[in-house]
Amino acid sequence: MKELELEALTDNLSKVQAFVDEQLEEAGCPIKIQIQIDIAVEEIFINIAHYAYSTETGKATVRIEILPDPPSVDITFIDKGIPYDPLAKSDPDVTLSAEERKIGGLGIFMVKKSMDDVKYQYLDGHNILTLKKGLVI
């Protein structure tokens, strides 16, 4: 299990993705799955950076664990911001035309669609969101 703690700022996105990618590459994750995970990591981390700490900034912790059998990864995001369950948001209607489509709500939808499991809990003043994804196509 590896852990990274840093300020929840948009500018730190590349650091978070580099940290996750390093572990995924070590685990022999196929590039296709790595892209899906990178997208999910971006959506979740940016959500925290934008909404968790309204006026001041705060910390975010990213924890990654590679599980061997079957090969999979758990990535957990923890922040001490305002309680917010991104999964509670209703999914966008992806059948609408370009003119009718709303801008927004797509990020979390992509996470739900591409990950095997996404869990949220609020525990002892912490938002805890865990992504689970198998590493075999």
Add this chain to the structure above:
Amino acid sequence: MTVNKERSNTTFNISINGRVDTTTAPELEKELKSCYDDCTELILNFADVEYISSAGLRVLLSAQKAMSKQGSMKLVNVSSDIMEVFEVTGFSDILTIE
């Protein structure tokens, strides 16, 4: 991410290279907006796009909305990894992809 623009009359060929994410999408949006004034055909070359998140999709959606009022927009050379993102989000139905 780098963006390369070529213009022939009112057709703009935009080649995008690299990652279109939260940190780079605003720059892409700025580049695209600078074309709208006298553009009737916007061609986005995706050959060297290796990653796109929802921030990039938002830019494509607003470009599509702007261009459908004054001409057309299409994406060319989309890789299978990027295509999958478009399919999951329904963007494969609202964008013209060749």
